[in-house]
Amino acid sequence: MSVDRPDGPAPEPMTIERLGSRDPSWPAAVEIFDTTLRDGSQFEGIALTADDKLKIAHQLDHLGVHYIEGGWPGANPRDDDFFRRAAEGELTLDVAELVAFGSTRRPRGRVDDDVTLANLLSARTPIVCIVAKSWDYHVVEALRTSLDEGVAMIADSVAHLVAEGKRVFVDFEHFFDGFKRNPEFSHRVLEAAVTSGAEALVLCDTNGGSLPHEVEGITRSVVEFAGADVTVGMHTQNDTGCAVANAVAGVRAGATHVQGTINGYGERTGNCDLTTFIPNLSLKMGIRTLPDGHIDRITSVSHHVAELVNLPPNDALPYVGKSAFAHKAGLHTSAIARRPDAYEHVDPGLVGNGTRFLVSDLSGRATIELKAKELGLDIEPGAMKQVLEELKSLEHAGYHFEAADASLELLMRRATGWSNPWFKLESFRVMVEHRPGEKMALEQNPLGHYDGVETEATVKLVVGEDRIVATGEGNGPVNALDAAFREAVGDRFPALDQVSLVDYKVRIIDSSQGTGAVTRVLIDATDGDRRWSTIGVSENIIEASWQALSDSIQYALLNA
16 A cells, blocks of 8 residues: 655645546436525525615526526515516526516415416516425315315416416425325325426425435435426425435435525525535535536625625535635644645635635644735744744733634734834724713613713824824714724725724623623624724723724725
C-alpha cells in the first residue's frame, strides 16, 4: 500500500464528476418546484409584498428552478397583484415557468361556478397546482362528505382545468398519513387525478411526521402503481428535521419532481430546503437538477432571498451558510493549508461559497497566515507573532473575532503598519434625558412608558487638518452616536450614505458583576452589496458600542 506524503502531489480538485455517481435505479434528473413565494411565505416573520415576490421570482429564475409557485390567486390582494403584474409583463422568466396554486372544487359543488377554480384560470399561468384531500379521515371529518365525493372533487377539478388548457399538478395533502391508514383510498384519488389529465402527482408529508424509511417505501409503491409515464413528486415538511432526507428518500424510490423552498422557509419548522437538497442530488448522487453552470449560484441566491424576506441568513445552513466551510481549530487549518479537501466534503466553489478560517484563541500560526493570505496582507513573521499574541489576549478579555470579521481584518491590517487615515476621535459624549410626561398612546406603547426620553450625542473629531464638533439625536446612544458622526463627516465621505446598521447585539460576559459587568457589543452593517460584523468590549456599554461602530465605519470606508 502506498501513501501520499504531505509534501507529495496535491489531489485533483473536487469536481461534480468526482463527487457523485448515479445509481442506475435512481432517476437521471429531477424537476425543481420552488414554493418560497407561497408555502415559504407562511414562515413566522415573513411578510412579502408583491414587489418582494417579483424580486424573489427573478432570483429563482436566475438559479434555474423549473417551476415557481407564485401564490394563491384570490386568497389576498397581494397575490392578486403579483399575478396581475406578472401577466402584464413585469415578470420575465428565462428558465422557470410560473405556477398558480389553489384547491379542488367545493364538496357537492360545480366546477363551472367554483370561485377558487375561476381564480386559478384568471391568474393566466400555464400551469396550476391544486391541493386535494388524500386522507380519508380528512374527507370524512374535515370536509364532512363521502369518500366517493372526495374522489369526484379531484376528478372534476382536474378535468375542468385541463379542458381550459392548463397543465395540472396535484398536491395530495397528508398523503403519507392517509396511505398508512387507508391505502385503497389513496390509490383511488391518484387514479382519479391521472385519468382526468393530471401531469404530476405530488405526495405531501403535510404534518411533517414521516421518516425516510416510511417515505421511501410508500413512494416506491406509488411509482409502481402510477407507471413510468406519470410524474410522481415530493412535498416534505421539516417537523421531524427530515424534510431534505425524506425528499431524497422519495427520489431514491423513483420520484422525479420535488417541491421545496429557498433556505427551508415554510410553515411551522419549514419545508425541504432546496439549498441543501439540490447540492445533495447533483453533487452527491449525480442527478441533474439545475441547468449546467447554475449550481454555483445557489449561495448568492440563498443570501439574496434572505435579505428580501428581511431575515438574517442562517450561518449554519449546509453548503450555503457562512459557517458551512469555516474552520476554527489550528489543526484543521494547518491540514487544509496542505490539502484543501482534508476537512471539506465538497469544494466550496462548486456551490458559490468559500473556505473561511476563523481566528480565535484556538488559532495557530497557520490559521493567521491563511487569514492574512485570504485578505491579501503581507505580515512580517515578527508582526505575525504579535498578532497572534494580541488576538489571544483580546479574546481572553471578551472579544470574539470569529463573529466579527471586519474588526479582525482591521486588527490584522494594523499589524502591517496601516492606520485609520480618515478621522481621529478626540472625544465623544452621550446624554440621555428622561423627563416624565404624558404617556404615549397604548397601541404605540404597550409597556406604558412615558414619551419624555431624549438621547443626544456629541463627537469631536479631527479630519485632515480640521477639528469638527457635531451633535446628533437618536432613539438610543448608538443611534445618536451614529447620527453625530454622520453629521460631522457625511459630506466628506459620501460612501457612508449607502451604509446602514442592520443588527445590534449586546452580551454580558460575566453576569456575576451585575450591572457593572463587561459587555460585548456586536454590530452588523451593510452597504447593500456586502455585510460585515464588528465588535467592541468594555465595562461601559457606550464605549463598547463606539468601538464596534468606529470599526464598522472604518471598514465601510476601506471598501468604498
